[in-house]
Amino acid sequence: MDINSIKAQIDSEIGNINSPETLEELRVKYLGRKGLIAQLTGSIPGMPQGERAAFGQEVNALKNKITFLIDEKHMGITGNTTESPLSSVDIGLPGISQELGHLHPITQVTNEICAIFSQMGFAIVEGPEIETEYNNFTGLNIPLEHPSRDVFDTFYLKSPDSPVQLLRSHTSPVQIRVMKSRKPPLAVVVPGRVYRPDAVNVSHSFMFHQIEGFVVDENIKFSDLKGALEVFAKGIFGKKIKMRFRPHFFPFTEPSAEVDISCIICQGKGCSVCGQKGWLEILGSGMIHPNVFKNVGYDSKKYTGFAFGMGVERIAMLKYGIDDIRLFFENDLRFLKQF
Numbered sequence: 001m002d003i004n005s006i007k008a009q010i011d012s013e014i015g016n017i018n019s020p021e022t023l024e025e026l027r028v029k030y031l032g033r034k035g036l037i038a039q040l041t042g043s044i045p046g047m048p049q050g051e052r053a054a055f056g057q058e059v060n061a062l063k064n065k066i067t068f069l070i071d072e073k074h075m076g077i078t079g080n081t082t083e084s085p086l087s088s089v090d091i092g093l094p095g096i097s098q099e100l101g102h103l104h105p106i107t108q109v110t111n112e113i114c115a116i117f118s119q120m121g122f123a124i125v126e127g128p129e130i131e132t133e134y135n136n137f138t139g140l141n142i143p144l145e146h147p148s149r150d151v152f153d154t155f156y157l158k159s160p161d162s163p164v165q166l167l168r169s170h171t172s173p174v175q176i177r178v179m180k181s182r183k184p185p186l187a188v189v190v191p192g193r194v195y196r197p198d199a200v201n202v203s204h205s206f207m208f209h210q211i212e213g214f215v216v217d218e219n220i221k222f223s224d225l226k227g228a229l230e231v232f233a234k235g236i237f238g239k240k241i242k243m244r245f246r247p248h249f250f251p252f253t254e255p256s257a258e259v260d261i262s263c264i265i266c267q268g269k270g271c272s273v274c275g276q277k278g279w280l281e282i283l284g285s286g287m288i289h290p291n292v293f294k295n296v297g298y299d300s301k302k303y304t305g306f307a308f309g310m311g312v313e314r315i316a317m318l319k320y321g322i323d324d325i326r327l328f329f330e331n332d333l334r335f336l337k338q339f
């Protein structure tokens, strides 16, 4: 069969095709391995040398034309092209989305607390987790033999040279650092990790987070402490909560107080969360002890100040009703994704 009759034949045959199956048969007949085009190509080597190139070009043009006609027909029948890159893609399939992470709940609560104090004019300062024994204890009026050292006892680092170093057991030592390096007026909050040799259980961990805060200036009074803590507590737990100050002892403050809020679960009536007391302890506080001022070289006749310290895990647990501190450190996504 020659080129011209094949051309005429495909033109008439393709008009009658109306199913993908018959179209495939047609494709095999013309373009298949043993099809008409292959037969024409196969005849080239037997042709006189001078005619081969021109004939080859004509066969190629015919092959392209047939391919085009078949594709066009295929599109007409199925609404799809045979060669379209989209033909092998299910465009209805949902895409692979990239999951966005978010801040850890402890970081979120830390930021929230710092933001409240920052609005009141407090600066945010960080200190090192490896501290000197002096800043962690002695400078804060906790002498070597004092029994209250037990409460804040911590991990000591082997240091052949003095000064003795340790993992800080509270963020209070940053008071000493800031007071020594700056002059009043001071209003500072200090977020950070602290360490204690506690066995891990529902309410204890060898590592947790604290926020220390303090203000030093002339004429700072206990009422300034109350005012600042009330803004903080209402900002975190809601405007309806009540606060109370209970006398307590801390070596670095005098007078000292523990601060409670009315139970956010039972509103003070008494429930299992507050142990039927109606109150939840949230932090320790007081007026900075004159000995602390003496240790940093401040005149305690001229300056007064207040300080407070809180555990971030405790605040987060109360705020979100979490009953096990270990959840914060296990990094189970089922827990973390809820924040």
Ligand code: DAH
Residues within 6 Å of the ligand: 169, 170, 171, 172, 212, 213, 250, 252, 253, 283, 284, 285, 286, 287, 307, 308, 309, 310
């Ligand atoms: N440092 C104390 C602790 O870790 C918390 C604290 C209590 C800090 C009273 C203070 C304060 O500044 O005045 O338990």
